[in-house]
Amino acid sequence: MKQKTIIWDWNGTLLNDIDICIHAMNNMLEKRNLDKLSTERYKDIFTFPVKDYYAMAGIDFNIHSFDEMADEFISQYYRDLPKATLFKDVHEVLKIINGKGIQQVIISAMEHNALVDSL
Numbered sequence: 001m002k003q004k005t006i007i008w009d010w011n012g013t014l015l016n017d018i019d020i021c022i023h024a025m026n027n028m029l030e031k032r033n034l035d036k037l038s039t040e041r042y043k044d045i046f047t048f049p050v051k052d053y054y055a056m057a058g059i060d061f062n063i064h065s066f067d068e069m070a071d072e073f074i075s076q077y078y079r080d081l082p083k084a085t086l087f088k089d090v091h092e093v094l095k096i097i098n099g100k101g102i103q104q105v106i107i108s109a110m111e112h113n114a115l116v117d118s119l
Contacts, residue, residue, distance in 0.1 A: 003102055010108035010115065014094075017077075017084040018042070024076035025057055028069060034058040048109075081118055 011017050018039065026036040037045075037057060045056040051066050059069055097104060108115050 005103040005105060006097060007105045007107060010106050010118075011110060014086055014090050014106070015084055015118065016087045017081070020077060020080035020084050021046075023080055024073050027076055028072055029058060032059070032064070078114060081114070084118075 008014055022037055022039060022042050025042070029036050035058060045053055047053050047056075050070070051061075054066070054069055054073075055061065094104065106115075106119065110118070
């Protein structure tokens with residue numbers, strides 16, 4: 001069976017945004033005198049819904065609202081987003097697949113306009 005479409009996840013699959021995610025979270029944690037995350041810890045605890053991830057990172061929702069934390073994270077993430085790069089060989093892989101006439105689609109949890117801008 002010939003592949004007709006490939007669906008790509010943007011964040012963390014094509015876009016290497018792990019460093020800016022960790023930076024944004026560590027800024028939040030540092031402001032609250034909480035331990036910062038290492039890359040390994042981030043990978044161990046990151047999950048959806050992100051509220052659970054925030055709690056595992058040390059955010060106390062009895063003190064800070066989820067909306068406050070989410071807004072703070074997103075603001076820092078979007079400031080840093082231009083620093084994120086694609087993973088090695090992404091351009092080449094996408095070009096090869098495109099050359100085979102296979103439709104490619106990107107999905108993301110990112111807000112639509114921000115996604116379009118980052119693409």
